Amino acid sequence: MLGLKLPTDPRWVRIAEKSIAEILTDHAYCEQKATSTAISLIQNYPDYPMIVENLSPIVKEEWGHFELVVQQLNKRGLKLGLQRKDAYVNQLNKFIQHGGSRTSSLIEKLLFSALIEARSCERFKLLSQEINDQELKQFYKNLMVSEAGHYKLFLDMSCNLGGKEKVLSRWEEWLKYEAEVMHSMELRGDRIH
Numbered sequence: 069m070l071g072l073k074l075p076t077d078p079r080w081v082r083i084a085e086k087s088i089a090e091i092l093t094d095h096a097y098c099e100q101k102a103t104s105t106a107i108s109l110i111q112n113y114p115d116y117p118m119i120v121e122n123l124s125p126i127v128k129e130e131w132g133h134f135e136l137v138v139q140q141l142n143k144r145g146l147k148l149g150l151q152r153k154d155a156y157v158n159q160l161n162k163f164i165q166h167g168g169s170r171t172s173s174l175i176e177k178l179l180f181s182a183l184i185e186a187r188s189c190e191r192f193k194l195l196s197q198e199i200n201d202q203e204l205k206q207f208y209k210n211l212m213v214s215e216a217g218h219y220k221l222f223l224d225m226s227c228n229l230g231g232k233e234k235v236l237s238r239w240e241e242w243l244k245y246e247a248e249v250m251h252s253m254e255l256r257g258d259r260i261h
Contacts, residue, residue, distance in 0.1 A: 095260050
């Protein structure tokens, strides 16, 4: 469904389990960045009604996810740690094409967001299936469904703006690039991406 070209190494969940505080902290900041990205898209593209209409609820939902992750930390007597650089997102950001029309710029940003949501969904699915903590298993199952919806929304908006055939061709380029990024990255259990 997600189209990712390189699945996450299944060992990632076992590594992540050893550093629950770190993975939850990273997850919280991922949700915060997703909120900020949606707000930024609304601020920069208010003249696109579909952006305002579709992303306003996403802002609320992503911030709600941040709060839920903080609750998971609190339940375990853990504290939200410091935010760290996200090498994965930084590498994807380099692939965004600049120049061209406002619409093409928006499409690139939507595809960027769709890809991050797709990888998050894939990781949450692994956690929901493999993590030993039963509460976190259900927690990540619920979030996986939400991330899948976000991924689909971003991709659908891109296709509506740029034409399905053209956008899906560019999406294929994004998927290939993301696989290269994933292949080049160290397997770490303290990061969602």
